Amino acid sequence: MNLPASITEFLNEADLKLAHNPKLQKLFRNCFPNTLETTTKLLDDGTTFIFTGDIPSMWLRDSTEQVRHYIPFAKHDMDLQRILGGLIARQMFYINIDPYTNAFNETASDKHYRDTDDCDLNPWMWERKYELDSLCFPVQLLYAYWKETGITDIFTTSVYQALTSIVNVLITEQHHDQKSLYHFTRQTKMHTETLQNNGRGLRSNYTGMTWSGFRPSDDANLYGYNIPGNMFAVVILGHIIEIAMDIYNDVRLAARAEKLRAEIDFGIQTYGIVDHPKYGKIYAYETDGYGNYCLMDDAGTPGLITIPYIGYTGIDDPIYQNTRRFALSFDNPYYFEGKYAKGIGSPHTPGGYVWHMALSVQALTSNNVDEIKELIQTLIATDADTGYMHEGFHPDDPSNFSRPWFAWSNSLFAALICKAMDEGLV
Secondary structure, three states: OOOOOHHHHHHHHHHHHOOOOHHHHHHHHHHHOOOHHEEEEEEOOOOOOEOOOOOOOOEHHHHHHHHHHHHHHHHOOOOHHHHHHHHHHHHHHHHHHHOOOOEEOOOEEEOOOOOOOOOOOOOOOOOOOHHHHHHHHHHHHHHHHHHHHHOOOOHHHHHHHHHHHHHHHHHHOOOOOOOOOOEEEEEOOOHHOOOOOHHHHOOOOOOOOOOEEOOOOEHHHOOOOHHHHHHHHHHHHHHHHHHHHHOOOOHHHHHHHHHHHHHHHHHHHOOOEEEEEEEEEEEEEEEEOOOOOOOOOOOOOOHHHHHHHHOOOOOOOOHHHHHHHOOOOOOOOOOOEOOOEEEEOOOOOOOOEEEEHHHHHHHHHHOHHHHHHHHHHHHOOOOOOOOOOOOEEEEOOOEEEOOOEHHHHHHHHHHHHHHHHHOOOO
């Protein structure tokens, strides 16, 4: 598709700013518009379908992250408003089909990642992994777009229905074992691809937090309460409260969201913090509410290192700083180092792989100029001369990587370079 005028103008400006660094200039010129140039479809119904790249389906999470860096340009660009407003409408359409689905088809084509999945699939669903963050990201996009542009015609009946559904699901999943009908089993030898306990997940105690079956990496939770996901829910419930009052004048929806928000936050602070013998108080990655914890971090967003990025705390929060030191150490089982890079990976990719996304977010959540500059140089040096970011790569051999066309990773890198240009760091 043709790029909106504001994006073309900005790319020309960036070319001048980055002319002193030809490789970075090329990377940014490739990565910043990658979603618009390669993964965006304007549909006849006025909505926008944004697929993830090398998989022809639309993730609620990925599609939001793929376009976040375009929002600042939308206020005076009607072409960009058509794209972003259409994406919001499409996301809400999908949530109203099923709020437990993470990835959707463009049409009701009945195409699925695995036809044998036992999870109540319907023809719209590419995959029905319930991930808490999949309900948070569309609200984040809706809210950010509204605040940036002042446009209110996006707040349709469909949006209201979706926001109400999100609140309902989060409340239901506070009592997953007792009240939820959700289940997911897959015929696989990979434990990260299916839920234990006949597809219900390990049992969870009531904490106030809300349950999730899968992580942002699309891997199965070990324990039902994903702490970064619940933090994100606290943030977006604040957005729902404001929208309910200012747009829909719905005191009841706002009150339900406020009560839920307080309960989840109480659960995070009461059940989600661990006294680590080396780092002090840190946030766990997951817990079951019975005293069992998963101490790790994963490259997928939201993760522990992304806590300021999703807006739950500031960078200087002492528990976050303790958690960050843990996540960026070998005490995190998914932290890896090699000749060309060091950073956070994931059980979703081969052992030892570092993720470009994790390096980008590490820089976006840092207030250390030297760390940010070092991370940018690492990102530039590990593209395997492809001109794009990838998913995971081997830190001793960046040419050994996963996902050559992964628009989310390109967008996060572009967002980092935009911030670095604003701050005079590149």
